[in-house]
Amino acid sequence: MRPFTFERATSTQAAVKSAAEIPNSKFIAGGTNLLDLMKLEIEHPAHLIDVGRLPLAGIEDTSEGGLRIGAMATNSHVAAHAQVRSRYPVLTQAIVAGGSGQLRNKATTGGNLMQRTRCVYFYDSTKPCNKRQPGSGCGALEGLNRNSAIFGASHACIATHPSDMAIALAALDAKVETLSPSGQVRSFAATELHRLPGETPDIETHLIPGELITAVVLPPPPKGGQVYRKVRDRASYAAGLASVAIAGGNVALGCVAHKPWRAEKAEAALASGSSSAEAIAAELSEASNNGRNRFKIDLIARLVPVAIAQANGSQI
Amino acid sequence: MSSVSDWEATSNPVKENRAGNIGKAVDRYEGPLKVTGTAPYAYEVEPPSPPAYGVLLSASIAHGRISNVDTAAAEASPGVHLVWTYKNVPAQGPRPARYDFFTPSPRPALESERVHFFGQQVAIVVADTLENAQAAAALVKLSFETEPQSVIFHDHFDEAVQPPGESDTEIGDFEAAFAAAPVKIDDNWRTPLQNHCQMEPCATTAWWEGEQLTVHTSVQMVRFAQSSLAETLMIPHKSVRLLTRYVGGGFGGKGSFYEDLVLASLAARELGRPVKVAFSRQQMMHGTVHRPATEVRVRLGATAEGKLTAMSLMTTTHCDRRGNFTEHASNFARSLYAAPNRLTGHQLVRLDLPVASAMRAPGEASGTLSLEVAMDELAEKLGMDPVELRILNEPPTDPETGKPFSIRQLVRCMREGAQLFGWDRRNPKPGQVRQGRWLIGFGMAAAIRGNFLLPAKCSFTVDAEGVITVKQGMTDIGTGTYTVLAQIAAETLGVPLGDVRVEIGDSELPPAPGSGGQFGAATAGSAALDAGMNLRKAIAEIAVADLASPLFGGPSEDITFQDGVIAISNRSERLSDLIRRNRPEGLTAEGEIRPAADAGKWSSHTYGAHYVEVAVDTVTGEVRTRRMLGVFAAGRILNWKTARSQLTGGMIWGVGSALTEGNSVDPHYGSLINQDLAGYLVPVQADIGEIEAIMLDEVDDKANPMGIKGVGELGISGAGAAVANAIYNACGARVRDYPITPDKLLAALEAL
Ligand SMILES: Cc1cc2nc3c(=O)[nH]c(=O)nc-3n(C[C@H](O)[C@H](O)[C@H](O)COP(=O)(O)OP(=O)(O)OC[C@H]3O[C@@H](n4cnc5c(N)ncnc54)[C@H](O)[C@@H]3O)c2cc1C
Numbered sequence A: 001m002r003p004f005t006f007e008r009a010t011s012t013q014a015a016v017k018s019a020a021e022i023p024n025s026k027f028i029a030g031g032t033n034l035l036d037l038m039k040l041e042i043e044h045p046a047h048l049i050d051v052g053r054l055p056l057a058g059i060e061d062t063s064e065g066g067l068r069i070g071a072m073a074t075n076s077h078v079a080a081h082a083q084v085r086s087r088y089p090v091l092t093q094a095i096v097a098g099g100s101g102q103l104r105n106k107a108t109t110g111g112n113l114m115q116r117t118r119c120v121y122f123y124d125s126t127k128p129c130n131k132r133q134p135g136s137g138c139g140a141l142e143g144l145n146r147n148s149a150i151f152g153a154s155h156a157c158i159a160t161h162p163s164d165m166a167i168a169l170a171a172l173d174a175k176v177e178t179l180s181p182s183g184q185v186r187s188f189a190a191t192e193l194h195r196l197p198g199e200t201p202d203i204e205t206h207l208i209p210g211e212l213i214t215a216v217v218l219p220p221p222p223k224g225g226q227v228y229r230k231v232r233d234r235a236s237y238a239a240g241l242a243s244v245a246i247a248g249g250n251v252a253l254g255c256v257a258h259k260p261w262r263a264e265k266a267e268a269a270l271a272s273g274s275s276s277a278e279a280i281a282a283e284l285s286e287a288s289n290n291g292r293n294r295f296k297i298d299l300i301a302r303l304v305p306v307a308i309a310q311a312n313g314s315q316i
Numbered sequence B: 001m002s003s004v005s006d007w008e009a010t011s012n013p014v015k016e017n018r019a020g021n022i023g024k025a026v027d028r029y030e031g032p033l034k035v036t037g038t039a040p041y042a043y044e045v046e047p048p049s050p051p052a053y054g055v056l057l058s059a060s061i062a063h064g065r066i067s068n069v070d071t072a073a074a075e076a077s078p079g080v081h082l083v084w085t086y087k088n089v090p091a092q093g094p095r096p097a098r099y100d101f102f103t104p105s106p107r108p109a110l111e112s113e114r115v116h117f118f119g120q121q122v123a124i125v126v127a128d129t130l131e132n133a134q135a136a137a138a139l140v141k142l143s144f145e146t147e148p149q150s151v152i153f154h155d156h157f158d159e160a161v162q163p164p165g166e167s168d169t170e171i172g173d174f175e176a177a178f179a180a181a182p183v184k185i186d187d188n189w190r191t192p193l194q195n196h197c198q199m200e201p202c203a204t205t206a207w208w209e210g211e212q213l214t215v216h217t218s219v220q221m222v223r224f225a226q227s228s229l230a231e232t233l234m235i236p237h238k239s240v241r242l243l244t245r246y247v248g249g250g251f252g253g254k255g256s257f258y259e260d261l262v263l264a265s266l267a268a269r270e271l272g273r274p275v276k277v278a279f280s281r282q283q284m285m286h287g288t289v290h291r292p293a294t295e296v297r298v299r300l301g302a303t304a305e306g307k308l309t310a311m312s313l314m315t316t317t318h319c320d321r322r323g324n325f326t327e328h329a330s331n332f333a334r335s336l337y338a339a340p341n342r343l344t345g346h347q348l349v350r351l352d353l354p355v356a357s358a359m360r361a362p363g364e365a366s367g368t369l370s371l372e373v374a375m376d377e378l379a380e381k382l383g384m385d386p387v388e389l390r391i392l393n394e395p396p397t398d399p400e401t402g403k404p405f406s407i408r409q410l411v412r413c414m415r416e417g418a419q420l421f422g423w424d425r426r427n428p429k430p431g432q433v434r435q436g437r438w439l440i441g442f443g444m445a446a447a448i449r450g451n452f453l454l455p456a457k458c459s460f461t462v463d464a465e466g467v468i469t470v471k472q473g474m475t476d477i478g479t480g481t482y483t484v485l486a487q488i489a490a491e492t493l494g495v496p497l498g499d500v501r502v503e504i505g506d507s508e509l510p511p512a513p514g515s516g517g518q519f520g521a522a523t524a525g526s527a528a529l530d531a532g533m534n535l536r537k538a539i540a541e542i543a544v545a546d547l548a549s550p551l552f553g554g555p556s557e558d559i560t561f562q563d564g565v566i567a568i569s570n571r572s573e574r575l576s577d578l579i580r581r582n583r584p585e586g587l588t589a590e591g592e593i594r595p596a597a598d599a600g601k602w603s604s605h606t607y608g609a610h611y612v613e614v615a616v617d618t619v620t621g622e623v624r625t626r627r628m629l630g631v632f633a634a635g636r637i638l639n640w641k642t643a644r645s646q647l648t649g650g651m652i653w654g655v656g657s658a659l660t661e662g663n664s665v666d667p668h669y670g671s672l673i674n675q676d677l678a679g680y681l682v683p684v685q686a687d688i689g690e691i692e693a694i695m696l697d698e699v700d701d702k703a704n705p706m707g708i709k710g711v712g713e714l715g716i717s718g719a720g721a722a723v724a725n726a727i728y729n730a731c732g733a734r735v736r737d738y739p740i741t742p743d744k745l746l747a748a749l750e751a752l
């Protein structure tokens, strides 16, 4: 860990102001991801702005009949919330599929969205990594990359986004609300938050420097069933190999791309009456693989129809 | 020298177990300290004056040399006391040509410019705070020159050689018998490189007082580490006091010691102040030792009735370039099943990888994952029940040596296990039992693990309060040593458990070999029993000679020891009263154990049978264990609770070996892919459904004076194979490349 300075933000305005003014500063919320990365010297911010005590932990109804989840609401709090459980079960299921109880108690909604990849080459600072050190190359490309992307990967980076929660948010058509250092409030689709890697995998989101996530807003739940299914090597406390969130006719895939992946082709096929197997096959026709992650294509093809059936009330 | 018949013929308090301390589910002696976080592990020990902190730097190449070192910026960094690389580290004893487990020898740190494996320690920074040391470590500039590397095991099979001093063992004519056998199995199984993943990383706190060094560290073998450290530092053995009172897991990985111990000692001498050094989790993965990968070819030939006529296990494994450790995955098969024609052996590939060494049940843990699945496959080919096939091939004497078994209750383990588990409900046809998304399957496997006894000493002291203090240079690596020593002392001297103190983990105490090879309890415990018997004799002699004692005049052999009272029929007094009058400063006796001269006449093992129920999601390839039952025969059990915990812990390791655990080597960098516990997956609570270990009532009078054996490594042996067999029974797919992860199982399912 390198030396850094620390401040506890007193208001959202003060937080973004500091972020804009102090070079190489970062927000810290639950710290469950950022602190690990700092200890490993993968991230070395000069200044930390603790946003964890900002009054952004509430969960309230919106006038549109949806739910507004403050960026500081913990994963445990959101997952256990009565409205979330009854109206957005896919979100509860996704959150509890992540990490462990201890992590979810600390992890926040904003921090979860902003967590960084679990690519093992990103974590090992003796390896080249364009995300950690732009221009150094990608250690995973020719390496043991079983858990790499099958959609939207570039030759610069094949990492996936590890959030479970974000997959459910993508399927629920959630919006992200932010405050920028200039005082501007923005609201955009959660699926627009993350970028594909392209040539600049170090730039992971469309946030501008110093922009703070203040809330996630859920519209009323779509008609139809919801389910989250995550496939993993062990029963708990493991990153996914593949996951899928179904909310009505919406399908989002996890562990397959640098961002939560809305399976729009599959959705369109479903809407036009294709079987779920045909629909996911349409989506996967665009997938690529490097041999080691090929199983993900088979896995998604098998998993999605079962998840759709499950969302539709099948007992499987 | 004692003989096995002496042990068999002689009764003793542990065998008699009058107070019932032996076998009881006694809570851990040091449990309250551990669960309240007040047991000081090596890094937490408070030295006599404020310490400095060392941070190690590791090589980022697998093979080559350090071509340039620039420590100027680090040395100028705030709070830095010293920066050492091979260029300026103080002189140390020379590394021997080869290491072995029991001969102390120097282990010099930062030895030369040569890099032998990825993650080898190449520099240390010591500063006034850990933070300053870490910040300075980031400023050390090391350049490396790489040389061609061989790191992928399966690419170098053509370089495999027989381990030095070994040869294949053949009985009869295996090839001919195998060729002639009407029913055959011939397959290869792969197990991956595994890391011990102890919770507590290697760590040392060291300080000097004049010429005298004190180190608190985390190792399994006290005397070995103490003597080797002294030889590394080139100082007399007696100048080093090594303590290791609490060890947060060893599993073989702390059988030796590492740079934390050597460099903390050297830096403390250089700076004239205490120094603390610990490995990071990443350094634990590369910089300690691992269980090497294996490929085992199993060939079984049987008659149509299921009698084995030919059996062969041939293992290929790897070790580091300079090592000679061999994962003896074929050895256990020499004692398991009868077959007139047998061939077993090992081949070793030397690679530019970190050091291979022992990990929980070395040999058995890997080897049973092949043979015990091959037996399942054979049973299916024969249309036999896997339990019956094993029983049919049960040998009357050791099938390889012809020696009688000291005791062998494998069949009883299998039969009782089958009954308790409900094995008769197993559908022998795979893929038949569905529950919602899951296909359910049952599997079983036999367990076997060798039994050992090594020389050890111990001392017992009774003080004027009647409190017994056990002293032994033994370790408790989480197994329960403290507790079982206390139980033996309480039973032997007839005092309440609460009146026993145990001091271990200190090189100044009577030496014991330490923890490893599941020999700990038998070895340390037998020496303790002897010390206890000698103390009884010494107490008795004083009592019958003391005019003030009601026991005066004896006969001394009739004295009983019970509830802190010594008595000859109705003449009695408190033990504390006798000692207070005669030996107010306390009375000490020593004891020891040596292997019996004729111990080699018997084939001595621990045995068991595993039964497992798994659920397989055929859509995703996920496997979850639902029920596990192990039935074990491992001699007299000293403590039901700690023994059960060892056995179920081993079984859980078996689940890990079957389903999740393993590390892969990056082909370009020669590094291990999983460098933390988020990537290296050991089972978590949710992976283990119901789990039970049953211990048969058994006494192995030929094993040692107490008739006990080890349990630390038995539980893992065979457990993973039972899981693999259950997977097959559930879904009809066999994966012979462990761990059986969803991607591999899906491929196997698709190939059906
Ligand atoms: C062992 C382990 C296993 C895990 N397993 C899973 C898993 O299975 N599934 C899963 O989904 N996750 C998993 N996680 C990740 C975990 O969910 C994240 O660490 C957590 O959600 C991050 O939230 P936080 O509040 O602690 O973020 P922090 O660590 O505080 O911050 C993370 C990042 O978000 C930024 N940030 C925080 N808040 C804001 C904000 N309001 N606006 C803008 N930027 C912000 C920070 O600057 C930082 O870059 C795991 C983590 C660990 C350590």
Ligand code: SF4
Pocket: A117, A119, A120, A121, A122, A128, A129, A130, A131, A132, A137, A138, A139, A140, A141, A156, A157, A158, A159, A201
């Ligand atoms: S895949 Fe991306 S994160 Fe992983 S090493 Fe390559 S560039 Fe870095």
